[in-house]
Amino acid sequence: MSEPAERDANAQPIPVHTSEHATREAAAFARAQVTGQSSSEGDGLYRMLVESVLDYAIFALDPTGHVLSWNRGAERFKGYTADEIIGQYFGVFYGPEDRANGKPEWELEVATAEGRVEDEGWRVRKDGSRFWANVVITALRDDAGALVGFAKVTRDLTERRAAEDQAIATARRLAQSEEANQVKASFLAAMSHELRTPLNAISGYADLLITGIGGEVSEQQALYLGRIKSSQQHLLAIINDILNFSRIEAGQITYDIRVISVDAVVDAVLPMIEPQATAKGLRIERSRCDGADVRADRSKVEQILINLLSNAVKFTPSGGTLTVSCERRGVVVALHVTDTGIGIPTDELVAIFEPFVQVGRTLTSNQEGTGLGLAISSDLARAMKGRLVVESVEGSGSRFTLELPDARPASE
Numbered sequence: 001m002s003e004p005a006e007r008d009a010n011a012q013p014i015p016v017h018t019s020e021h022a023t024r025e026a027a028a029f030a031r032a033q034v035t036g037q038s039s040s041e042g043d044g045l046y047r048m049l050v051e052s053v054l055d056y057a058i059f060a061l062d063p064t065g066h067v068l069s070w071n072r073g074a075e076r077f078k079g080y081t082a083d084e085i086i087g088q089y090f091g092v093f094y095g096p097e098d099r100a101n102g103k104p105e106w107e108l109e110v111a112t113a114e115g116r117v118e119d120e121g122w123r124v125r126k127d128g129s130r131f132w133a134n135v136v137i138t139a140l141r142d143d144a145g146a147l148v149g150f151a152k153v154t155r156d157l158t159e160r161r162a163a164e165d166q167a168i169a170t171a172r173r174l175a176q177s178e179e180a181n182q183v184k185a186s187f188l189a190a191m192s193h194e195l196r197t198p199l200n201a202i203s204g205y206a207d208l209l210i211t212g213i214g215g216e217v218s219e220q221q222a223l224y225l226g227r228i229k230s231s232q233q234h235l236l237a238i239i240n241d242i243l244n245f246s247r248i249e250a251g252q253i254t255y256d257i258r259v260i261s262v263d264a265v266v267d268a269v270l271p272m273i274e275p276q277a278t279a280k281g282l283r284i285e286r287s288r289c290d291g292a293d294v295r296a297d298r299s300k301v302e303q304i305l306i307n308l309l310s311n312a313v314k315f316t317p318s319g320g321t322l323t324v325s326c327e328r329r330g331v332v333v334a335l336h337v338t339d340t341g342i343g344i345p346t347d348e349l350v351a352i353f354e355p356f357v358q359v360g361r362t363l364t365s366n367q368e369g370t371g372l373g374l375a376i377s378s379d380l381a382r383a384m385k386g387r388l389v390v391e392s393v394e395g396s397g398s399r400f401t402l403e404l405p406d407a408r409p410a411s412e
Contacts, residue, residue: 057154060140063147065090065108077133077156079126090152093123095130111137111150120157132161195239203232241372248379255297255383259407262289262326262335265301270324273309281318287325292333293407296384301404304377304388308337308400311373316341316397332386333406338399344392352390353378377402 057074059067066089070082078085078093085092091104098104098121110117116138123133134155142148206229209217217225244253270286277284294301312322320340327334344352353374374388381388385405392398 055155057152057156059152061090061108061137061150061152063149065104065150068149074154077125077131077154078123084126093154095122095124098122107135107137108150111139112147115139123154131156131158133157196236199232199236199239203229203236206232241376244372244376248376248383253380253383255300257295257297257384259293260296260298260301262292262294262333265298265305266324266335269302269305269309272306273313276310276313277322280313280316282313282316283321285321285323287323289326289333289335292326292328294333294404295407296386296404300380300384301402304380304402305335305337307373307377308402311400312337312339312341312398315339320397328406329403331406332403335402335404336399337402338397340397343394343396344390344398345394349390349392353388 055073056071057077058071059074060069062068067086070080070085074085075081089104091099094104107117107119116136118134118136120132120134122130123135124130134157136153138151138153139147140149140151206225208214210222210225210229266286266289270284274284309322309324316322316339322340323336323338325336325338327336378388381402381404386403388400388402390398390400
């Protein structure tokens with residue numbers, strides 16, 4: 001016998017763990033099993049490869065579907081030892097419904113007629129548990145073309161199937177959530193329109209009566225009309241808050257991001273708040289922002305600032321002070337609203353940014369509002385690549401800070 005050729009040092013190992021290679025190995029091994037032609041060195045190598053593979057169940061069937069061989073992968077997947085399963089009909093691997101429908105026999109018929117059959121479905125282990133399997137059955141024929149058996153390769157795809165099911169469930173859940181959000185937004189938009197119309201009418205008629213167009217109004221009547229007007233404005237604000245929150249949740253808010261002056265925003269908002277502060281005996285102090293500009297949606301920044309200042313007025317006792325100031329902090333501009341009000345308990349500093357949470361609200365308290373203002377403001381800030389944070393000491397006031405991207409070039 002000649003000496004074997006020297007092994008090439010750069011030769012690459014032959015891959016044996018792909019599905020296609022595993023099927024070829026199974027066919028070669030099974031053919032050797034069913035024909036008895038296993039004396040060559042090549043057949044011995046194939047046998048070693050097939051028997052050592054753990055990622056595939058590889059075994060041979062005789063022409064009637066009875067197990068002839070059993071590798072370690074098959075034992076690991078299905079739970080049977082070779083002594084337990086060799087000689088058994090392979091239909092034992094199928095569930096009761098598949099056996100009743102004749103699926104094992106059908107697969108052998110297809111493999112016989114077409115040369116191979118591939119299928120994915122549930123298979124059964126020895127202990128009765130199920131796993132999701134990819135199965136390839138290949139018909140084996142001798143040199144004369146006679147059927148001598150089948151090679152069967154099975155892969156356990158249970159984890160992949162679970163991942164796919166999870167992905168489908170997640171996609172379905174997101175779709176249902178999106179649909180629910182759209183329905184909710186449509187409902188709230190319709191309801192807000194239906195509610196705003198009579199509320200605006202109430203406000204209009206109250207104004208007409210107050211001006212005396214319908215006749216002279218007594219002092220007592222004017223007081224009642226003022227209360228009607230105040231209640232109308234309060235209810236309209238609640239409706240607007242709920243509608244805005246719903247639109248944010250549904251992703252229906254658009255943003256016009258551009259360079260805006262922080263001083264200009266403060267200049268526009270303070271006159272809206274000053275009457276409330278004056279009526280309650282509060283003093284407003286303001287520090288200029290030295291021309292600081294941010295990249296943001298101006299109307300959304302004004303909305304956030306109005307909410308912060310309105311809350312400061314609401315929760316600051318008469319004689320207190322509200323302060324509006326700002327500073328540059330690296331790549332952001334921080335706009336501060338500071339008050340000398342009741343403050344916020346430490347354990348509520350995070351919760352106040354959640355929907356429907358309000359400082360000091362109890363079942364018996366008479367605090368006005370929906371508790372949506374800070375939740376809306378925080379969401380708006382995040383959408384503009386900013387954030388809203390709070391520092392507070394209970395009984396000593398609070399400082400809310402709106403941070404927004406500085407519009408200055410990074411090199412400045």
